[in-house]
Amino acid sequence: MWTCKLPGAADGSLSVRRLPVGSLERQALACPGMALVVPPEGSVEHQRIGQSTGFSFLTEDVRSLFEEWSRRGVHFPLPPMEPSWGNGQARYAVFEDADGNSFSLIEFDEATRTLEAERRAQSARLEPERHAARELAIAKQVQTRLFPQHQPPIRTLVYAGTCHPARTVGGDYYDFLDLGSGRLGLVLADIAGKGIGAALLMANLQAALRSQCATAWEEPERFLRSVNQLLYENTAKGDYATLFFAEYDDDTRKLRYSNCGHPPALLLRGDDSLERFGATCTVAGLFEKWDCTMEERELAPDDAVLLYTDGVTEALNGEGEEFGEERLLETTRQHRELPLPELLAAVADQARRFSPHEQADDITLIVAKCT
Incomplete structure (x- = not known):
């Protein structure tokens, strides 16, 4: 550090201190509004430090x-x-001291205004992205609350569900409905599309299902027709959802279901035999005139029902091959004895690891095991 004396201070001089490289001290000069600017380390200007007697002050x-x-x-x-x-x-203005050191004053007000204008312009350009990110974060919080927050108690059935959206928010939906008198509703749906639009349709579907579920057990076909009508009337033309709806009776162990254009549910019997619950009607929300049918199966201890969306079976590997139903069954059988949440985690993880690419679709599963 050294000091250069300029006339005018209390002792007849102004002090200019040369600071160590990298110093962030703001009071480089005894005059307000001025500071030394340290060039970036490694730059040509930085290498010249100590080799020149010229100084520039910004003001x-x-x-x-x-x-x-x-x-x-x-x-x-x-x-x-x-x-x-x-x-x-x-x-700008230049001067020299008595020792021959040269100085220059450079006005930076305009440069500052220009940089500030550029910063504000960039901030304005980025604001829509920041706003969208905030909206997505809120939507994710809201959507998380749409999934079941508790499980109705059932003596003869253990069950669990999971959803892994491909984006911040997704269009897959699962739910567990308390139908009263020891009866449970299982719902798995896949909304057409992804992102915010699909999430909004999912919210409509959830509201329709929960608001109408009081009629589900006695009149399941009427219940589903009502859900279809609400979706049809409250969504854009062409929007729809595939839907699997099932009712389980705790006393009889009977499962009634309707498959509305959804991938077939898989029933793994205790003896390892397999049954598929294929489509019983078309997708929900697409047509005003719509009807459905229910089918019934009786479950036995150790039977397991697996529901899934096509984000599981249609995951692609590097060769364009789908994960498929066979791999889904193989993974399920391999981890069948695990607690159900761990079983679902293993299946979802296997499907995601199968694809080397970014997850393309939501992955959602429900498993229910008769005890």
Whole structure:
């Protein structure tokens, strides 16, 4: 560190201190509004530190400082000038001290305004993205609350569900409905599309299902027709959902179901035999005139029902091969003795690891095991 004496301070001089490289000290000068600018490490200017006696000071107002220092005895050979690259506002002035060290004052007010304008413009360009990110975060929180927060108690059935959206929010939906009198509703749906639009349709479906579920056990076909009508009336033309709806009776162990254009549910019997619950009607929400049918199966201890969306079976590997039903069954059988949440995690993980690409579709599963 060294000090350069300029006329005008209390002792007849102004102190200019040369600071160590990298110092962030703001009071490089005894005059307010001025600071030394340290060039980036590794730059040509940085390498010249200590090799030159020339210094540049940035200030907001060269003319005011020029007049002040001139009154205090600093000799400027020329008045403040506008550089050839200026626009009539930026100025600079040069002077030397008695030791031959050269100094320059450079006005940075215009540069600051330009940079600030660019910063604000960039911030304005990014604001829609930040706003969308905030909206997505809120939508994710809301959507998380749409999934079941508790499980109705059933003596003869253990069950679990999981959903892994491909994006921040998704269009897959699962639910467990308390139908009263020891009866449970199992719902798995796949909304057409992805992202916010699919999430909004999912919310409509959830509201329709929960608001109408009081009629589900006695009149399941009427219940599903009502859900279809609500979807049809409250969504855009062409929007729809595949839907698997099942009712389980705790006393009889009977399962009634309707498959509305959804991938077939898989029933793994205790003896390892397999049954598929294929489509019984078309997708929900697409047509105003719509009807469905219910089918029934009786479950026995150790029977397991697996429901899934096509994001599981249609996951692609690097060769364009689908994960498929066979791999789904193989993984399920391999982990069948695990607690159900761990079984679902293993299946979802296997499907995601199968594809080397970013997850393309939501992965959602329900498993229910008779005890």
